[in-house]
Amino acid sequence: MRGARGRAGCGHGDGAGVQADELLVLVAGGDHRAFEDLYALVSGPVYGLVRRVVRDPAQSEEVAQEVLLETWRSAARFDPGRGSALSWILTLAHRRAVDRVRSARAAGEREQREALRAGEPAFDQVAEEVEAGLEREWVRRCLKRLTDLQRQSVTLAYYDGYTYREVAERLSLPLGTVKTRMRDGLTRLRQCLGGAA
16 A cells, blocks of 8 residues: 555545446446546545554555455445535445454453453454454455465555555566466456355
8 A cells, every 4th residue: 555655645636536426337348447537536545444443554544445445345335416426435434444343352351351260361363363354364365375476466566555666676576577467366366255245
């Protein structure tokens, strides 16, 4: 999300909202290039909203990535007649962020109760709960199904926040090769995550 934070102002203008509507419809049809453009347009606002709710930067980045994956997976559920694409995506982001906060709070309370019962000092189990989350495990399993080259490209772009050009430079590959890898990797991820849902 390093690149996404730099674009935090994108996506709020009327033109950007219309563009997001058009892109999300294309994404619902499986258009990878449209998803790349939509990601660039909305990742900043998504991260900003999640960060305001979750507060922790690392967890905020994780939640924002989950939201963007969910956008890819569930784009077909978007109904333009009920609101804008940006509002729909930000609603997904808000719900996911609130769920993360509630889950962390519940985990902390469970840990406190168990520690009191056992007479042991409590430790922070929030990170443990995040790691154990079912959706995160699905993403991890699906990433393992990609080829090494696809996994490297997807991880650098969607988890480390590098642009496609930066990914190409880091891997010493032509930009076209990286884009092809990303498209193939995203297709396989979508199929895998669709089966896990």
